[in-house]
Amino acid sequence: MDVLELVERAAGAPSLLLATDFDGTIAEITSVAGGAVAAPRALGALETLSRAPGTTVAIVTGRTIQDVAARTAALGAVWRVGEHGAEIAAPGGELVYRAEAPTEALDALEREAEKAVRRVPALWIERKRCSLALHWRLVPAEARPAALDALGAWADAAARRGFVVMRGRSIHEARDAAHDKGRALAFLLARLPPGTLVVYAGDDTTDEPAIAHARAIGGVGVYIASSERPDTAVEPDLTLDGPGAWIAFLAALAARRGGQIGEAPRLA
Numbered sequence: 001m002d003v004l005e006l007v008e009r010a011a012g013a014p015s016l017l018l019a020t021d022f023d024g025t026i027a028e029i030t031s032v033a034g035g036a037v038a039a040p041r042a043l044g045a046l047e048t049l050s051r052a053p054g055t056t057v058a059i060v061t062g063r064t065i066q067d068v069a070a071r072t073a074a075l076g077a078v079w080r081v082g083e084h085g086a087e088i089a090a091p092g093g094e095l096v097y098r099a100e101a102p103t104e105a106l107d108a109l110e111r112e113a114e115k116a117v118r119r120v121p122a123l124w125i126e127r128k129r130c131s132l133a134l135h136w137r138l139v140p141a142e143a144r145p146a147a148l149d150a151l152g153a154w155a156d157a158a159a160r161r162g163f164v165v166m167r168g169r170s171i172h173e174a175r176d177a178a179h180d181k182g183r184a185l186a187f188l189l190a191r192l193p194p195g196t197l198v199v200y201a202g203d204d205t206t207d208e209p210a211i212a213h214a215r216a217i218g219g220v221g222v223y224i225a226s227s228e229r230p231d232t233a234v235e236p237d238l239t240l241d242g243p244g245a246w247i248a249f250l251a252a253l254a255a256r257r258g259g260q261i262g263e264a265p266r267l268a
């Protein structure tokens with residue numbers, strides 16, 4: 001499938017679930033997590049799509065709902081899935097699903113992570129409600145071997161406690177085994193008309209269950225490639241080069257389903 005075929009297919013679907021990852025997909029990767037900003041053109045297209053008939057828009061992220069809601073506050077009528085599916089908020093913000101937080105296990109895992117940070121101070125712990133991430137983007141080259149060793153020990157400790165460890169873009173992240181983005185898509189689709197076409201895009205390991213799920217049910221899985229992670233472990237229908245190409249697709253689709261926005265969209 002090429003991007004023009006995807007525009008045609010998505011534009012013609014009587015019911016469409018357009019689901020997009022955040023970091024590396026509608027926001028460029030930044031050196032610290034707090035610096036990520038959704039591209040204004042992406043927000044404009046998603047807002048247009050969210051108001052179009054028969055169209056449901058969802059932001060599906062590893063971030064918490066609170067975090068992603070603040071970064072996408074311009075969007076009025078979208079679903080938000082946080083922490084890889086452990087939290088789901090309807091348009092308007094009402095939480096329709098909220099997993100119980102594995103607080104004690106995460107506390108223990110945080111103490112293990114602190115051991116890693118004592119060894120390699122450039123590691124950064126991101127504690128969330130249901131998951132915990134160790135970021136290594138700012139670890140200098142000379143400290144990478146020690147960081148990999150410490151991350152490996154931490155990942156083993158997380159696995160022993162029953163967490164799933166995802167090795168993503170300069171991040172090791174532990175989440176509980178009951179949630180992933182594929183199951184989150186299934187949750188959303190159960191609320192939409194039968195036959196809804198799902199189009200999902202994401203750039204990292206955490207997106208693979210959603211890309212695979214979309215494809216398994218006859219939808220479209222799009223991989224957003226980067227020099228940091230050129231390939232994915234699951235086969236997508238379409239690979240696009242970085243957030244810019246995905247955002248161009250969103251703008252083209254918004255023009256078709258919801259009226260023209262801004263300049264005429266150009267697709268590669």
Ligand SMILES: O=P(O)(O)OC[C@H]1O[C@H](O[C@H]2O[C@H](CO)[C@@H](O)[C@H](O)[C@H]2O)[C@H](O)[C@@H](O)[C@@H]1O
Nearest residue numbers: 022023029030031032033061062063169170171
């Ligand atoms: O599911 P996503 O929306 O892709 O979120 C995945 C993780 O994104 C964040 O980390 C990533 O983005 C940072 C900012 O660009 C970058 O510095 C880091 O290296 C990336 O791994 C976020 O901090 C995590 O909580 C998300 O799980």
